[in-house]
Amino acid sequence: MAHDATALGAGLTPGLRGIGSDWAGDKQTFHVPWGKAMMWIFLLSDTFIFTCFLTGYMHVRASTRIPWPNPSEVFALSFGGEPIPLILIAIMTFILITSSGTMAMAVNMGYRGHRAKTASLMLMTAALGAMFVGMQAFEWTKLIIDEGVRPWSNPMGAPQFGAVFFMITGFHGLHVSIGVIYLTTVAMKVLRGDYKKRGYEIVEITGLYWHFVDLVWVFIFAFFYLW
Amino acid sequence: MAYAAIADRDQEHHLHDPQTFITKYIWSQDHKVIAIQYAMTAIAVGLFAMGLSIMMRLQLGFPDSFSLISPEEYYQYVTLHGMIMVIYLLTALFLGGFGNYLIPLMCGARDMVFPYMNMLSYWVYLLSVLVLMASFFIPDGPTGAGWTLYPPQAITSGTPGSGGGIVVMLVSLALFIVAFTMGGLNYVTTVLQARTRGMTLMRMPLSVWGIFVATILGLLAFPALLVAAVMMLLDRLIGTSFFMPEMLLMGVQSEHAGGSPILFQHLFWFFGHPEVYIVALPAFGMVSDILATHARRNIFGYRMMVWAIIAIGALSFVVWAHHMYVSGMNPYFGFFFATTTLIIAVPTALKVYNWVLTLWRGDLHLNVPMLFAIGFIFTFTHGGLTGLFLGNVTVDLPLSDTYFVVGHFHMVMGVSPVLVLFAAIYHWYPKITGRMFNDTLGKLHFWLTLLGTYSIYLPMHYLGFLGVPRRYYANGVTDFIPESVQTMNAGITIAALVVAASQMIFLFNMVWSLFKGEKASSNPWNATTLEWQTPETPPAHGNWGDKLPEVHRWAYDYSVPGEEHDFLPQTEPVHTGAIVHRDLEDFKE
Numbered sequence A: 001m002a003h004d005a006t007a008l009g010a011g012l013t014p015g016l017r018g019i020g021s022d023w024a025g026d027k028q029t030f031h032v033p034w035g036k037a038m039m040w041i042f043l044l045s046d047t048f049i050f051t052c053f054l055t056g057y058m059h060v061r062a063s064t065r066i067p068w069p070n071p072s073e074v075f076a077l078s079f080g081g082e083p084i085p086l087i088l089i090a091i092m093t094f095i096l097i098t099s100s101g102t103m104a105m106a107v108n109m110g111y112r113g114h115r116a117k118t119a120s121l122m123l124m125t126a127a128l129g130a131m132f133v134g135m136q137a138f139e140w141t142k143l144i145i146d147e148g149v150r151p152w153s154n155p156m157g158a159p160q161f162g163a164v165f166f167m168i169t170g171f172h173g174l175h176v177s178i179g180v181i182y183l184t185t186v187a188m189k190v191l192r193g194d195y196k197k198r199g200y201e202i203v204e205i206t207g208l209y210w211h212f213v214d215l216v217w218v219f220i221f222a223f224f225y226l227w
Numbered sequence B: 001m002a003y004a005a006i007a008d009r010d011q012e013h014h015l016h017d018p019q020t021f022i023t024k025y026i027w028s029q030d031h032k033v034i035a036i037q038y039a040m041t042a043i044a045v046g047l048f049a050m051g052l053s054i055m056m057r058l059q060l061g062f063p064d065s066f067s068l069i070s071p072e073e074y075y076q077y078v079t080l081h082g083m084i085m086v087i088y089l090l091t092a093l094f095l096g097g098f099g100n101y102l103i104p105l106m107c108g109a110r111d112m113v114f115p116y117m118n119m120l121s122y123w124v125y126l127l128s129v130l131v132l133m134a135s136f137f138i139p140d141g142p143t144g145a146g147w148t149l150y151p152p153q154a155i156t157s158g159t160p161g162s163g164g165g166i167v168v169m170l171v172s173l174a175l176f177i178v179a180f181t182m183g184g185l186n187y188v189t190t191v192l193q194a195r196t197r198g199m200t201l202m203r204m205p206l207s208v209w210g211i212f213v214a215t216i217l218g219l220l221a222f223p224a225l226l227v228a229a230v231m232m233l234l235d236r237l238i239g240t241s242f243f244m245p246e247m248l249l250m251g252v253q254s255e256h257a258g259g260s261p262i263l264f265q266h267l268f269w270f271f272g273h274p275e276v277y278i279v280a281l282p283a284f285g286m287v288s289d290i291l292a293t294h295a296r297r298n299i300f301g302y303r304m305m306v307w308a309i310i311a312i313g314a315l316s317f318v319v320w321a322h323h324m325y326v327s328g329m330n331p332y333f334g335f336f337f338a339t340t341t342l343i344i345a346v347p348t349a350l351k352v353y354n355w356v357l358t359l360w361r362g363d364l365h366l367n368v369p370m371l372f373a374i375g376f377i378f379t380f381t382h383g384g385l386t387g388l389f390l391g392n393v394t395v396d397l398p399l400s401d402t403y404f405v406v407g408h409f410h411m412v413m414g415v416s417p418v419l420v421l422f423a424a425i426y427h428w429y430p431k432i433t434g435r436m437f438n439d440t441l442g443k444l445h446f447w448l449t450l451l452g453t454y455s456i457y458l459p460m461h462y463l464g465f466l467g468v469p470r471r472y473y474a475n476g477v478t479d480f481i482p483e484s485v486q487t488m489n490a491g492i493t494i495a496a497l498v499v500a501a502s503q504m505i506f507l508f509n510m511v512w513s514l515f516k517g518e519k520a521s522s523n524p525w526n527a528t529t530l531e532w533q534t535p536e537t538p539p540a541h542g543n544w545g546d547k548l549p550e551v552h553r554w555a556y557d558y559s560v561p562g563e564e565h566d567f568l569p570q571t572e573p574v575h576t577g578a579i580v581h582r583d584l585e586d587f588k589e
């Protein structure tokens, strides 16, 4: 496909230089649809947003003089009187990672052209995402109502704890919520047969976004709950 | 994966053709119309920001004769002047304006890859401008925090606009970032994925390279500003303390505690320094093409120029703290950032040498775009050299926050990019409008602008050596500032008035030529790049008629020995027996 004689030396020149000229070849640099290329670039930009949030968090945490609350105590849930550290967050993480699995299956089904299966797997992914956001809402409520944590203050120590927590998990939760809407929309269109002619690349593009949101969660989890 | 590049698809790929006036010129998805919308808006706010600077200059030059503005207003004008010039004028005009216009035309595409998003980009940009302007109509007016918006002062009560102004400013910036991202994703994807047959990356004109790399910088740098804006909004609106330390304000303990103002500076400059290159790289690229065309010479060291753009872009992410030498950093940090700053001067200097070598023994046509381009070499070299001073910690300490800095950054990122913008506007005007501009008025505009800006900013370096501080409403009586400084300030103000007035010549020329200018031929400069080879001038919707152009050579075949014409358009096939061109040779070895 697609490489004619005008693509200078593409595929002909060996070694590093060959790779270079192939990459710089005419028409397109990556053999992927426009939407996918654009999603990758967008995610790179979004990575920088989350990196800035997380480095900001680390800076604030390192520079405040008031002690930081102990996450395994703050994020514990009691069942029958026994506090289990990080249990809610473990379940949330599990749900999100499962949703990446269903998403990957949706992409697979999409390329095989099973419309109904693709759409239902995507809707399942969206449902898991919605569950995640629901549990996050529960966690927020618990922190705000039961523990009295506020963005500007925090009975357990540094006020920045609340500020950073609500800001970063909020921003991530927003990403998940947007993802849920995005997934649902695309799933409906898949079901309606909108992509019969154009192909199901869109499912993969949606999937890229979704996996990214999951990956970011892993970092938030590590830096926020395990540090 | 059965995915065909656009250049390989059947040509029936139709853009939806706009029918009504509204879809054609207002809600347009055509990259050329969007480019013009971006450019008009940017120039309009730019003129407004110039107006603000004139108000400041009148105050500084003749403090006793005028009572036009109060000290609070001075702060607000400095802030808005700086912010508008850097973001809403230069970034928007280079990327939203020229990026939009040139990328599809120079790469041989029919439009940007996602025209609808491209249209949204403009409208969100317009919204961000309107929001910014709205800050003049709220009770305490726009923010006076300085364009760097440093906390804690940006949001504490002594600063003008710390109530509503700063909020409006941050919201407007966030909107701008959204607009930029929608446009930027389009520019990058178009360059990467939608070039025409034969247009390899290493055959792209340097204009496209500059805009492309600058856009990538923007996509990676604006996130830091967005994050800083979000955090500051939270500090201001709901009382978090990201950036706010414990403080006494007028003897009262503030409600904030434990935050880090330095964090803001890091985030701001992680954006702020690449921002300088977001403005500079497109200017580098465009000036290269303009110089080559009007000197009838191939650009000297094309490959080096491309790699220099990439190297500068990469390095620009590791120099940010040279803006923070006086903020209280670990001395080793200062050492590190001074080193990287001086390293970035190497590829930059290389570019300057290559421009000069391009002119060397060229057949110089000193027409208006060329004059502005040559003017740029002067002002940029000048501003770059003073940058080396400021990049060294020990030299920067006494000069920081003086007029030396004001002189430096106006030379390097005020005047220089603006000169390129003028060069570019004059250069592409015949293509954009189909008319020629008036040459005499153009030359008058050039000389007044070049000499005028030099008379504004050269003396400022001297004021800086004397220790005159920047961002001051009036100097008052001090031991270290002699009387004569006031005379110099008055002179600078007169020069500023002349420069401002000469921009009216430019505006008049643009509007007058639009109606009365001579009809332009499709390629009045005998240039090689694709945008000059379109079937119609100005190019029609879809740019290329029924068939995309095919590219056979690099963009700089001027005065090729043994050829009949002194230029060979990129679409000209390589005939047998001809001299094998540079870029082909590179692949043989």
Ligand code: HEM
Pocket (backbone or CB within 6 Å): B050, B053, B054, B056, B057, B078, B079, B081, B082, B083, B085, B086, B090, B145, B146, B147, B148, B406, B410, B413, B414, B415, B418, B456, B469, B470, B471, B472, B496, B499, B500
């Ligand atoms: C007609 C041309 C211009 C004149 C007369 C002018 C004049 C001034 C003046 C008087 C100040 C305030 C200095 C102080 O009190 O510290 C200033 C600041 C500034 N100008 Fe310009 N300027 C012009 C064009 C530009 C351009 C094209 C840029 C684009 C980069 C620019 C960027 C800035 C910035 C970033 C500041 C600093 C604002 C701050 O301190 O927060 N200016 N200018």
Ligand SMILES: [Cu+2]
Pocket (backbone or CB within 6 Å): B272, B273, B276, B319, B320, B322, B323
């Ligand atoms: Cu810098």
